[in-house]
Amino acid sequence: MAHKTVIIGGSAAGAAAAARLRRLSEQEEIIILEKGKDISYASCGLAYYLGGEVPLRQNLVIIPPGVFSERYRTEVKTQCEAIHISPEKKTVAVLNHQNGETEEISYDSLLIASGAAALRPEKITGITLPHIYNLRTLPDVDSIHEELPKEQSPSEIADVLVAGGGFIGIEAAENLTRKGFRVTLIELRQQLLQNLDPEFSGLLVRNLLKHGVNVKLGLGVKSFSLTLEDTVEAVFSDNSKKKFRFAVLALGIRPSTDFLEGSGIEKAANGAVITNCRMETSVPGIYAAGDNAVILKNYSNELTWSPLAGPAARGGRRAADSIARSLGILPDNAAEFTGTSGSAIIRVFDETYAFSGTSEYELKQKGLQPGQDYFTSFVIQSSHVSWYPGSQEIFIRGIFDKKRGTLIGAEAAGRKGVHEVINTLATVIALRGTFSDLANIDLAYSPQYGSAKSNINMLGFTAENQVLGLGEYLSLTAYKALDKKDYYVLDVRNREEVLKYRIPEAVNIPLAQLRERMKEIPKDRPVIVICAVGVRAWNAAGILRGNGYHSIVLEGGATLHSMLQGS
Incomplete structure (x- = not known):
């Protein structure tokens, strides 16, 4: 009998694994179990379909299930959800959503590529009401698309709420703005995109505001209710209220691994399956890849959860390689998953x-x-x-x-x-x-x-x-937190530049005059040096240091300071 590999989930990891495994072996029996109707679509393009940059829905479907099945001689079972696995029996219990029946499917090797699901916190009252959507799947974007008018006159422009300041929320805010809506983007934490440091997140907020997006940080949703006008009213964490035509929730995701309870497979605190460099789980013969898996960082020896398309696709390929390696199809020194930096x-x-x-x-x-x-x-x-x-x-x-x-x-x-x-x-x-x-x-x-x-x-x-x-640098965030009385702030830009944008606490001595006016600068406290972007400040700091001063360069200079003033 042929060796049988069952893959739970399609999309980036599962489809990549199936395609790779078929290319490595014509004899392998491969079954993909997919809860939805599609196994391979561009979820990263959903927001751009809303905004019209991706003109047609079919542009998002990378390969239809039937075409994939024929091309890779793989049994693709869509609308079939894995609800339990039994490693002792090497079986997967599967619920067929088309007929409501449950069956058990045996496997020799099993790949968990079940992905992640959007969060819909139950603590938010009314979160299941109409006109409140996630933006995670093709059915999600289909539902939102029904809310979009073909044309909007200026008097008909509607307000839309986007809750969540991660990638999906920001992309939704941009594209709904392009579509003609007045968008309010809220984020419970004090900045957008938590992987960015405050200065970069500040540049992002500035950009969104410039293009008409109403960004509110430190604000969450407490509840939703339907209005008589068939819109939704949101009550926010500061008890303010506002009515919206509809709301898009981008409040994060969680690994879809509940069906693994009782399997003995080791999981991280957030529910993601822990894997090694061969995408192996703690149970022999079972592998994991994609948004449901914890993987290695490539710049340290730590594990990380990095739910991104790139690591998912590469992880799926490496899982297939590991299965092939276990069958002697690939040598033992075949490439392993070297990890991710979450780019x-x-x-x-x-x-x-x-x-x-x-x-x-x-x-x-x-x-x-x-x-x-x-x-x-x-x-x-x-x-x-x-x-x-x-x-x-x-x-x-x-x-x-x-x-x-x-x-x-x-x-x-x-x-x-x-x-x-x-x-x-x-x-x-x-x-x-x-x-x-x-x-x-x-x-x-x-x-x-x-x-x-x-x-x-x-x-x-x-x-x-x-x-x-040879020198010290200070971030703008750290600079804002300083008590300026403990420092001497020196601006070495030319007078014309200072007249265009002045930093109130800074004393202006142009770089060309610094040596002859150095006695004006006290030595009893550190000198923070500012120019436009940092080059002249670095030169000035060197001059000061060479004359016995403690000098520090402000990162980004007046350029960044002016862009983020008040943020």
Whole structure:
């Protein structure tokens, strides 16, 4: 008899595993059990279908079940939900939602690729009422699409609520705004996208506000109710109320693993299945991949839950390789899953935001201290040389392990070239490269594409200067929290620049006059030096340090300060 692999769930991990396993073996019997009607669709495109950038629903369906079944000679059982597994008997209990019947399916190898489901907190009264939707699946987007008018006159513009400031919530807010709605985006925590540090999240909020999205931080929903006008009224955590045509909930997701209770499979606190570098679970012959699995970080020896399409697809492929390895189809030294750095990117209107690896917030949650356990490097650089037309500023931050000097986190934001920056930094993170690697990396240069000293090099140079003890840097968030009376704040921009935007507590001494006016600067307290983006401030800080001053450069300078004033 042929070896039988049963895969619970399609989508990125399950479909990738089935396709890979079939390419490795023509003899394998492969069964996919999928709760929904589709096994492979682009969930990351749902919001863009709402906004019209993806014009047709069928554009989201990567491959129909019938086509997949024929192409990969796989039995695809849609609307069939795994409700229990028995490792001792090697069977899966399956509920067929088309006829209501339950059957047991045997397996030799089992892959759990059941994904994750959207959260709908029961504590929110009225959350199951009409006009309140998740945005996680194709049926979800179908339901929301029925609420969208073909045309809206100015007098008919409706208010829509989006609850949740993660990727899905932000994408929904952008695309519903493009569709002509007045969107209120709320987030219970004090910033959007928790993987970003406050400065980058602040840039994101500024961008959303500029495009008409009403962003409310520190605000949650207490309850929903239906109105006589067939709309929903939301009561918020501050007891304010507002009526909306409909609401989209993007309050997070949880691994779909309840059916594994009693199986003996080890799970993390959030319910995700724990796996190793071969996607093996704690039960022999059972593997896991996708949004339902905990996997390795590629820049440390820790486990992480990273519910993203890339790790899911790669994890599914590696699970198939492990099954093939157990059958002797692949050698024992075949590639394993090397982990993830959680790299992610989002375009919001005309700007892009991206991150990879850890964030400073995550490090502080672990009790790690800046300057002692890690340090950061921040630069504002052009996407290519500023003298060639079309360059745009990119904001870049790197987070480095203090002891080893390795890059463990990165963020980038801007209008152009952000994806190239973050992908380069993600590669360095995955390879456990250091600040020195960034400083020395040899990237292709032409004025249309970059600079002779690339923005990646500059990030490395800035980190290198700190390691060599040549200077200190201060983040804007930390600067705002300081009692300015304990510091002397020096602005070394030219007078014309200061007249356009002045930092109230700063004393202006242009860099060209610094040496001759140095006696005006007291030595009894640290000097925080500010310029437009940091270059002149670095030069000024060096002059001051060489003359016995304690000097600190403000990251992002007046540019970032002006963009985030009041935030």
